[in-house]
Amino acid sequence: MSAAEPRRDFAAAWQAAAAVSPLCVGVDPHAAQLASWGLPDTAAGAREFGLRLLDACARSGAARLVKPQSAFFERFGSAGIAVLEELLAAARGAGLVTILDVKRGDIGSTMAGYADAYMDPASPLCADALTLSPYLGVGALEPAFAAARAHGTGIFVLALTSNPDGARVQHARTPDGQAVAAEVARLVAAFDAQAGAPQAGLVVGATIGGAARELGIDLGGFPGPLLAPGYGAQGAGPAELADVFGAAFERGQVLVSASRSVSEAGPDPEALERRIVGLARAVRHDRG
Incomplete structure (x- = not known):
């Protein structure tokens, strides 16, 4: 890394952002969404x-x-990847x-390349x-864990x-009787304990009901x-978030992802801002 690319500190970054609002706005320029905004189904449309x-x-x-x-950017090939790079820089x-x-x-080296x-x-x-997907084995993700330690990037x-x-794999039991998802949660929690900071997290659907409890996972x-x-x-909604987490x-600690709920407000800047403010307020209210 050069001085122009400082080490990330995702543990601090997500906590500061969540203190403003746990709302996480998805950027999903799929064909139907672009059409609803009157944008072409191209890399240029995805950029806009x-x-x-x-x-x-x-x-x-x-x-x-x-x-x-x-x-939704990869589908446009190199032009879409260039747009994704631009958006990541613009967001930062x-x-x-x-x-x-x-x-x-x-x-192995393939995971290291992704990292x-x-x-x-x-x-x-x-x-x-x-x-990240752990279903070639959580241990296979070690190059990503190593990169997280080296660069401060979150996972x-x-x-x-x-x-x-998903349940057919995630709810399956390991030879020692533990659910696969529970083993994933245990190993990610162990990384955070070793790092001494909440840098690594889990993806858990807000619609899974009581599955975590049934599998012995204490979210x-x-x-x-x-x-x-x-x-x-x-x-x-709020009841599901409280029940699951x-x-x-x-x-x-729950970063509440919403994509269509935001973008369906349409392309008008003021309408988008109002929708984001409303959802952010609702999620904070839902937390009590």
Whole structure:
């Protein structure tokens, strides 16, 4: 790293952002969303969509967490990747904290390559944090854990997702009888304990109901951040957040992801700002 690419401190960054609001605004320029905004289904359309959302977040002063979905930029090839790089830089310049939703997970040098791409501040694709898939084995993610230690970048490891097929893997039992998702949670918590800071977190769907309790996972006692997709348009509300996350929700550890609930306000800047402010206020109110 050069002096121009300082070490990240995601543990401090997410806590400061969540103190403003736990709302995490998704940046998902899929074809239908671009069409609803009157934008072309191109990299240029995705750029305009993303910049408007980032500007609305920054101007509202109510949301400092943003989560671009890499797939919706990757589909445009190199032009889309260039847009993603631009948006990550723009978000950082605006004081926003970025969680890049890439769900990478591989072994050996391949995982190390992903870590170089998304976790090294010298890379134009580096975000403040990224999502990882542990289902080649949590141990296979060691290059990402090593990069987190080296660069201060955050990681969110998939634990309990709300898609129906997820339970077949995540609820399965290891030879010692522990649920796979519980093993993921244990190892991520151990990383935070070793780091001495809440730098690594879990992805847990806000619509999973009592699954965590049934699998013996104490989300209320988890030390790090919990990224919770599913709020709003996907069906979860305050009751679901309180039920799934318990004390962690009350303490402000749950980063509540909302994409369509924000972007469906339309492209008008003032309408977007009002929607962000309203959702941010609602989530804080939901926490009591």
